[in-house]
Amino acid sequence: MDWDTVTSRLNQMLAEGKTAQLRGALRMLNRVDVAQYLSGLDTDKMLLVFRLLPSSIASDVFSYMDDEQREKLIFSIGDREISRLIDDMFIDDAVDFLEDMPQDLVTRVLANVSPDTRDTINRFLKYPENSAGSIMTVEYCAFPGRLTVDEAMDEIKRTGLDKETVNTLYVIDENGILTGTVPLRKLICASEDATLSSIMETVFVSVHTLDDREQVAATVQKYDLLAVPVTDREGRMVGIITLDDIMDVVQEETTEDIEMMSALTPSDDTYLNTGIWDLVKNRLPWLAIMLVASIFTGLIISHYEGLLSGAALVGVALTACIPMLMDTGGNCGQQSSTLIIRSLATGEIAPSDALKVLWKESRVALLVSVVLALVCFGIQYLLFARPLDVTLVISGSMILAVMFSKVLGGLLPLGAKALGLDPALTATPLITTMADTCSLLILFAIASAALL
Amino acid sequence: MDWDTVTSRLNQMLAEGKTAQLRGALRMLNRVDVAQYLSGLDTDKMLLVFRLLPSSIASDVFSYMDDEQREKLIFSIGDREISRLIDDMFIDDAVDFLEDMPQDLVTRVLANVSPDTRDTINRFLKYPENSAGSIMTVEYCAFPGRLTVDEAMDEIKRTGLDKETVNTLYVIDENGILTGTVPLRKLICASEDATLSSIMETVFVSVHTLDDREQVAATVQKYDLLAVPVTDREGRMVGIITLDDIMDVVQEETTEDIEMMSALTPSDDTYLNTGIWDLVKNRLPWLAIMLVASIFTGLIISHYEGLLSGAALVGVALTACIPMLMDTGGNCGQQSSTLIIRSLATGEIAPSDALKVLWKESRVALLVSVVLALVCFGIQYLLFARPLDVTLVISGSMILAVMFSKVLGGLLPLGAKALGLDPALTATPLITTMADTCSLLILFAIASAALL
Numbered sequence: 049m050d051w052d053t054v055t056s057r058l059n060q061m062l063a064e065g066k067t068a069q070l071r072g073a074l075r076m077l078n079r080v081d082v083a084q085y086l087s088g089l090d091t092d093k094m095l096l097v098f099r100l101l102p103s104s105i106a107s108d109v110f111s112y113m114d115d116e117q118r119e120k121l122i123f124s125i126g127d128r129e130i131s132r133l134i135d136d137m138f139i140d141d142a143v144d145f146l147e148d149m150p151q152d153l154v155t156r157v158l159a160n161v162s163p164d165t166r167d168t169i170n171r172f173l174k175y176p177e178n179s180a181g182s183i184m185t186v187e188y189c190a191f192p193g194r195l196t197v198d199e200a201m202d203e204i205k206r207t208g209l210d211k212e213t214v215n216t217l218y219v220i221d222e223n224g225i226l227t228g229t230v231p232l233r234k235l236i237c238a239s240e241d242a243t244l245s246s247i248m249e250t251v252f253v254s255v256h257t258l259d260d261r262e263q264v265a266a267t268v269q270k271y272d273l274l275a276v277p278v279t280d281r282e283g284r285m286v287g288i289i290t291l292d293d294i295m296d297v298v299q300e301e302t303t304e305d306i307e308m309m310s311a312l313t314p315s316d317d318t319y320l321n322t323g324i325w326d327l328v329k330n331r332l333p334w335l336a337i338m339l340v341a342s343i344f345t346g347l348i349i350s351h352y353e354g355l356l357s358g359a360a361l362v363g364v365a366l367t368a369c370i371p372m373l374m375d376t377g378g379n380c381g382q383q384s385s386t387l388i389i390r391s392l393a394t395g396e397i398a399p400s401d402a403l404k405v406l407w408k409e410s411r412v413a414l415l416v417s418v419v420l421a422l423v424c425f426g427i428q429y430l431l432f433a434r435p436l437d438v439t440l441v442i443s444g445s446m447i448l449a450v451m452f453s454k455v456l457g458g459l460l461p462l463g464a465k466a467l468g469l470d471p472a473l474t475a476t477p478l479i480t481t482m483a484d485t486c487s488l489l490i491l492f493a494i495a496s497a498a499l500l
Numbered sequence: 501m502d503w504d505t506v507t508s509r510l511n512q513m514l515a516e517g518k519t520a521q522l523r524g525a526l527r528m529l530n531r532v533d534v535a536q537y538l539s540g541l542d543t544d545k546m547l548l549v550f551r552l553l554p555s556s557i558a559s560d561v562f563s564y565m566d567d568e569q570r571e572k573l574i575f576s577i578g579d580r581e582i583s584r585l586i587d588d589m590f591i592d593d594a595v596d597f598l599e600d601m602p603q604d605l606v607t608r609v610l611a612n613v614s615p616d617t618r619d620t621i622n623r624f625l626k627y628p629e630n631s632a633g634s635i636m637t638v639e640y641c642a643f644p645g646r647l648t649v650d651e652a653m654d655e656i657k658r659t660g661l662d663k664e665t666v667n668t669l670y671v672i673d674e675n676g677i678l679t680g681t682v683p684l685r686k687l688i689c690a691s692e693d694a695t696l697s698s699i700m701e702t703v704f705v706s707v708h709t710l711d712d713r714e715q716v717a718a719t720v721q722k723y724d725l726l727a728v729p730v731t732d733r734e735g736r737m738v739g740i741i742t743l744d745d746i747m748d749v750v751q752e753e754t755t756e757d758i759e760m761m762s763a764l765t766p767s768d769d770t771y772l773n774t775g776i777w778d779l780v781k782n783r784l785p786w787l788a789i790m791l792v793a794s795i796f797t798g799l800i801i802s803h804y805e806g807l808l809s810g811a812a813l814v815g816v817a818l819t820a821c822i823p824m825l826m827d828t829g830g831n832c833g834q835q836s837s838t839l840i841i842r843s844l845a846t847g848e849i850a851p852s853d854a855l856k857v858l859w860k861e862s863r864v865a866l867l868v869s870v871v872l873a874l875v876c877f878g879i880q881y882l883l884f885a886r887p888l889d890v891t892l893v894i895s896g897s898m899i900l901a902v903m904f905s906k907v908l909g910g911l912l913p914l915g916a917k918a919l920g921l922d923p924a925l926t927a928t929p930l931i932t933t934m935a936d937t938c939s940l941l942i943l944f945a946i947a948s949a950a951l952l
């Protein structure tokens with residue numbers, strides 16, 4: 049059954065007021081799908097349907113709704129309902145939600161949740177943005193190492209269903225310091241009276257609350273973890289970060305990189321949710337900078353005015369090939385910088401590989417530039433019947449411009465990384481402006497020497 | 501202790517022949533780090549160190565080594581060692597490894613593993629590349645629904661340690677059809693004589709062996725799953741795909757998108773591992789196509805030769821602003837297409853949103869183009885003291901070129917998606933070529949009308 053059929057059947061039950069049927073039908077859907085269905089309803093209907101949900105899934109569904117819908121919902125329901133909803137949510141989801149809400153709503157929500165939840169949420173809201181602390185969850189199982197397998201199992205039975213993940217147990221000492229991990233399957237397979245200390249794994253990976261979330265994502269990916277424990281300055285365990293949250297981080301960081309590589313200021317929101325003014329603000333500064341940078345190309349062309357308006361055939365040939373040469377230089381630079389930026393992002397190369405990159409790009413550039421120069425020669429000499437000397441100048445400039453752009457494109461991102469800047473910044477705006485300017489300079493330098 | 505210190509200490513023990521110490525030190529490292537250490541050694545030493553590893557972790561370490569090292573290792577060790585190594589690996593890791601190896605090595609490996617492993621590997625090697633079947637693992641726990649919680653726990657204790665993940669149990673009927681799922685924490689918290697059927701969740705998400713892996717990744721991300729069951733044509737459960745493998749898929753697909761957006765043929769291998777000829781092969785065709793496409797810009801410029809070489813001041817002004825206008829058009833188009841391509845990739849917008857995109861891009865383009873035209877006017881009229889009429893022509897062309905490029909950049913990726921093509925293809929090569937050509941045409945059309 050496809051999604052359109054599902055929604056039309058649900059809408060029909062809703063329109064006919066068959067709430068019992070609707071309630072039953074909603075129980076057959078995944079919580080993510082229920083949230084998607086609610087997003088398509090207007091506020092009154094959404095509220096009605098939301099109240100039909102069994103309380104066991106209401107908080108989950110709420111986690112998957114979008115901000116606008118959640119804000120409307122919170123404003124429409126009573127204090128007691130708010131309290132139940134937020135208390136039942138996983139802390140990290142509740143914090144995510146509150147971070148994006150207006151202050152009066154946050155105050156109202158915090159006034160209505162249990163003191164425990166309020167304390168935890170407040171602690172979370174204090175972690176710096178993009179830190180490990182701000183994306184971790186506190187719903188995990190940590191036990192002292194002296195507990196036996198049997199005791200730990202009893203404890204899990206008592207509290208486990210409320211935890212976001214119990215796939216790994218964390219073993220802590222009397223000061224709360226993390227000392228080892230026990231995968232749940234190992235716990236199940238161990239003999240009942242073994243202590244956790246005796247079966248725990250002591251080689252484990254952990255991160256710090258203040259670590260940057262991008263660094264945490266790299267660690268989790270490197271070690272293929274499903275969850276990573278988070279410790280505070282004193283080594284005490286304070287939370288875990290699960291792989292599904294890491295996945296979101298990776299997607300967001302990648303989007304940021306891609307946007308920067310296309311000369312856009314990265315935006316936190318989705319395209320359709322971003323307002324016109326924000327879109328303009330994210331695009332205009334870069335375009336204006338590049339426009340101003342093109343003063344250089346204009347200046348260069350004006351400077352060599354004599355060359356362009358001199359002998360008719362030569363001038364026209366040179367003018368006509370300017371866009372071709374500049375485009376090719378820019379494209380070549382972009383190709384190289386893209387490969388290097390992505391390799392830096394996935395941790396495959398480091399600034400210390402600069403020599404390897406230089407050597408590789410030089411050889412690739414030589415091969416590529418010679419072939420492109422031949423194609424260029426064919427187009428200019430055979431197709432457009434340009435004079436031989438002008439054609440040779442253009443093709444020679446092509447070789448140098450491609451070599452220069454590719455080597456620069458390979459090295460600029462490494463330089464940025466070494467200086468602690470974001471390599472993605474060196475992509476389109478910087479590399480194409482530099483490649484453009486230098487391609488022109490090369491052309492005119494060779495043309496002046498050979499044709500005047 | 502940083503990584504350089506770790507390796508230098510290990511190297512010292514290795515050089516001094518203190519194998520017992522080295523063995524102890526290796527046990528203190530994460531398996532991923534051991535693999536990284538091995539990758540830095542030459543073949544003889546690598547083999548020596550690898551043989552020091554406890555057999556319980558050797559297969560895991562092997563999974564994390566790079567292809568070149570693994571090939572060398574397999575060629576250097578005996579048949580019995582191969583057999584133990586591969587039999588101990590998770591099937592999906594073993595298949596990944598064999599897919600990238602030369603045929604003679606695959607034959608030798610398959611001749612030495614147990615018949616069960618061989619059958620499974622052979623079955624896997626038959627799934628189409630990029631299908632769900634090719635990335636799934638068969639190490640999961642599936643039980644009939646009539647089993648009680650107690651019986652299931654006993655079964656897990658008997659076999660669980662060999663499974664890649666037992667965080668979720670899968671419930672199947674007598675035909676192997678997947679009927680429900682039981683999270684392990686629910687199993688632990690349930691009463692011992694309840695049957696799996698009575699506690700299983702019947703609303704679950706599954707994928708098909710032949711589904712494209714990109715589609716599987718989208719499903720797993722949408723529903724925030726840690727693992728997804730895979731079923732065959734008859735609905736029988738045949739494997740699971742875990743989130744860490746999905747993460748790899750997402751990273752690879754993103755790299756592909758980014759490379760295509762920069763006019764590169766996507767490569768499966770890492771930058772440093774890709775040979776010169778492959779790098780040339782991935783870059784040259786696109787550069788050549790764009791070079792040939794620039795015949796159009798050359799033709800347009802030649803066609804309007806009269807305009808450029810006519811009145812001296814007009815000709816120079818127009819010539820000097822050609823690169824500026826073309827660059828701005830290309831940059832604007834790239835910004836818009838990047839936003840849309842990324843939003844399509846993350847599933848945030850669909851081709852059916854074309855009208856919304858058109859409306860949004862038009863308004864953004866109007867605002868952006870007016871500001872850019874003013875900047876352009878300032879540069880040309882005030883800074884370069886160009887004639888007023890020429891400056892007005894250039895600024896007016898700027899507005900139209902930006903509007904055109906932004907709207908085109910917004911709609912082209914949606915069109916590609918609707919036609920079943922990869923939207924990333926419409927980025928740099930196509931959009932900049934079209935934006936370049938049209939920006940020039942707009943400039944010359946306005947200039948001819950206004951200045952001749």
